[in-house]
Amino acid sequence: MVSVTDQSVSRTSLWGGRFAGGPAEALARLSVSVQFDWRLAPYDLAASRAHARVLAYAGLLDAEELGQMLAALDDLEAACASGSFRPTVEDEDVHTALERGLLERLGTLGGKLRAGRSRNDQVATDLRLYLRDHARGVAARLVELADALVEQAAQHVSTPAPGMTHVQHAQPVSFGHWLLAHVQPLLRDLDRLRDWDKRTAISPLGAGALAGSSLPLDPVVVAKELGFTTSAANSMDAVADRDFAAEFLFVTALAGVHLSRLGEEVVMWTSQEFGWVELDDAFATGSSIMPQKKNADIAELARGKSGRLIGGLVTVLTMLKGLPLTYDRDMQEDKEPVFDAVDTLELLLPALAGMISTMTVRADRLAAAAPVGFTLATEVADWLVRKHVPFRDAHEITGKLVSLCEARDCALDELSDDDLQKVSPLLTPEVRQVLTVESALASRTTPGSTGPGPVADQLASVQDKLETWREWTAQRVVPR
Template sequence: MSGTKGEEHTVPDNTPSDGGSRSLRLWGGRFEGGPADALTRLSVSVQFDWRLAPYDLLASRAHARVLGRAGLLTDDELARMLGALDDLEDACKAGEFRPTVADEDVHTALERGLLERLGSLGGKLRAGRSRNDQVATDLRLYLRDHVRHIVSRLAELETALMSQAEQHVDTAAPGMTHLQHAQPVSFGHQLLAHVHAFARDVDRLRDWDRRAAVSPLGSGALAGSSLPLDPETVARELGFDSAAPNSMDAVADRDFAAEFLFDAAMIGVHLSRLGEEIVLWASQEFRWIEMDDAYSTGSSIMPQKKNPDVAELARGKSGRLIGNLMTLLTTLKGLPLTYNRDLQEDKEPVFDAVDTLLLVLPAMAGLVATMRVNTTRLEASAPDGFALATDLAELLVRKGVAFRDAHEAVGHLVVWCQVNDKEFEDLTDDELAKVSPHFTPDVRDVLSVPGALASRSAPGGTAPSRVREQLAALRDLVDGHAAWATGS
C-alpha cells in the first residue's frame, strides 16, 4: 500500500489541525511534569516520518484484527475500530487530518486521530504493541513498496538504453581504457554494458526484498507480548513471508535499511558512470551525441551553450546516496540491544535515497531515450589512435608468432607511424616489411573496423552477432524486472 507522491511529501506546518488540542504523548503516565521545550524540539520526528502514515494505518488494521481474534476487542468494537481507521486514512489522504506541532511522531498523531473518532475505545489499539515494533514494521512496509517503484524506474532506464543499443549494434565506436582509444567496439555493446550494471542493481534489490520480508509486529518493545497475539497471521496479512523469530533483534535490526542504502549507493555509482560518459559524449571534443532540448539547459551568458545538466546532476547526486549509507552505518555502529533513540536517525537517509532515485532515474531515462547519436563521427573516430593494433598482433599469433614477439613488432610499427605521421592504412608493403618481416601484405585483411568488430565473436564479445544475442537476453531479463515491480 502506498500513498500518492504528494501525500508522501506532505510536511506538517505549525498550526494545530484540531484548533489547539492538548499534546497527546504516548509515554506520560510515569512523569509528573512535561518535557522541556528543548527536548521536545529534539525529539520530534513527525515532520519527516509522517510519510509512514499509510503504512502505520495498514499495520493498525492488521493489529486490530488480531486483537479481535484474541478476544480483546468485541466484534462491535473491531468493526468500529476498522471503520475509524478507514475514515482516518481517508482524512489523511484528503489533507483533512494532519499532524500538529504538538505531535511527537506519526504514531502519536494517528493515535490522536483515532481517539478523536472513538474516544477511549481508540486507546485499546495500543495493547500488545510498541512504537518500537510499529516503526520497524512501518519502515519495512514503506521500503518494500518503494523498492518496487525504484525497480520500475530502473526498468525504464534499461529499456531506453536497449532501444538506443538496438539502433547501434553495427555502429563502430572507439572503445577506451584509461580514456584512451583502445579497440573498436559496437556502440550498442557499450550501451548494453550500462544495462548489465543496472540489471545487477535490480537483482540486488530483489534479493534484498527476500530478507526484508520479515515482520517485526508482535515483538512489542523488545520481549514480545503476554497477550494471545498471532504474529505469523499478521505477517501474512501485511505481505511478509514470516514473523521475526527473535523479538529483540526485530526491534533493533536496521540491516534492511542499511542494505537498501548500499543498493541505492550502487545505483548512484552506476548513474554517475553513465552520466560521466554522457557528459563526455556531448562535449565538442567528442561530439558523439546531441541531447534533446527537453533534457538539456542553456547558459545565462553564453547563448551557444547546451549543457548536460541531467547527466551532471545524476553524477552529483551519487554523493548524497553514498553519504546516506555512511550516515546510517555510523549511527548503527556500537548500539546496544535493543531499541535506542539513535534509530530515529534511520528514516531521513532512507527517505532521501528513495526521493533522489525516483527523481533522477526518470530524467536519465528521458535523456537516454531522446539523445541523437552521431554515427558518422563515431565510425570515423573508431580506428583513431591505432586502435586496430591488437587485431594486427592477434593475426600474427594466428600465423604462429609468439604474442610477446607480436606485441613488440606492432609496438615498433606504431612508433614508426607516429614518427612518419602515418596511419596503418597509409603504409606500403615495403614500409610494413621494413618494420618487421612478420608484416606481410596479408596483414591488411585485419586493418578494417568492420572486420575487427566481427572477429570479436567469442561469448561476451563486441561482434554485432553477439550484441544481438545479448540484446535478446536482456529484453527478457528487463521484462522480468518490470513484471516484478508491478507484481504481475
C-alpha cells in the first residue's frame, strides 16, 4: 500500500463541471482509493499508450501530438518507478493522479487523452492487466512449491508410511505417493489459473462509461496491443463485469485451502506424537518461555491465511450480488481483496516451498509406523478374494482376525498357523506372504496407486507437467 504525499497542489479532478463546489471532506475521504489502487499505475500507463495510438489512428491526435504524448507517458512511468512522482492527498484515485502528472508535462495537450474513455472502462482494463500479470507470478510460486514436494517425493518413492483415513492408520502407502498427493491439487490450481486467464483476456477499453463511444475508435486494435485476445462484446457488461475478479479469488481461495491442508499435515508430521519430519531451523520458530520448542509456524500460517483468502472471495461475491447494471461505486471494493490475495500468496508460497525443500523426513519412523494399527488387514481380505472368497466373507474373516490380535495385543504376523486356522480354515500359512508392508506396496501396480512403479510413473508425469508450467509463467502478457 502506498501512502500519499501531503504536498500542496491544485486539485486535478476527472469530474465536477456541473457542481458548484467541491465534495465534502467526509465524501472525499470515503471516496479516495489511490492509497491502494496506485499499484495499477503501470497498467494504466500501458493502457494510456494504447489509447493514445488509437486516438491517432482515428485522426484525433496528429503525429507530433502522439509523439509528445507517448514521450510524456514514458517519462511519467519512469518518474512513478523511481518514486519522484507520487500520488498526493488531493488525488482521488490512480487515474486522477496520472492525469495530473500528464498535465504537468503536456499542459492542455494532456487533456486530449481522456477522449473516448472513462474511468469505468479504464479501471476494468487496468485490473484485468494487473491480475493477468500477477497470476503468472502466483503460478510461478505454486510451481516452486510443487517442485519442492516433487524433490522430496523423488527421495521417498519406496519409503513406507501409514496412509490414513479419519486420521486413523488405514493402509500402507509410499511417502513419496503421499507427497505427490499434495502436488496434484497444485496442478489443478495452475490449470484453473490458465483457464481463468483465457476468460480474462477480454479488453473492456472502448466501452467508455457504459455505452461505447461516438468517436471512430477501434477497441479491437487496443485490445490486441494490450495483449488481450479481443474486445468486449457488450459495452455495458464490459464495465459491469467483475466475474474475473471473483473467479480469481475463487482460484486463490481454493489454493489457500490446499495449502492449509498441507500445512495441517506438516503440523502433525512434526509433532512429538508423529515425529515423521523435522523442520530445518531456518523454517521453524521457538518459544519465548519454553527453550525446547520448535514450532511449525509456516505451516500454521498457511492454515490461518486460508481464511483470509476465503474471506476475500466472500467479500467480492457479496458486493456484486445485488448491483444493477452498469458501474456502481460499490465496485471500488473489488481491488483490495484481489491485491491482498496476490500479496498473501506471494508471501506464503516461497516460505512453504523453503520449509518443504529443507525438511528432513524420518524414514525409519515412517517405516516403523506403516504396519501399526493392522494396516495390512486389507491385504488379508484381498488375498482371500484371490482365492475366490466373496469379499463380504473375506471382510468378515479378516475382521475376526483383527479382533483376535486386539485381544492378544499382537500384530497380524505374530499369530501362529493354528491361530489362523481357528479363525478360518481358509487362512492357510500362505497368507503370510501378504503380511509385510513391502509386499503390500509391491502389489499396488495399477496406474495412480501407491506401488513403487506407479509412483515413479506419476513422478515423471508431474515433472513433465511442471516444465510446461514454467514456460507459461515466464510469458509476458502486458506489453510495453
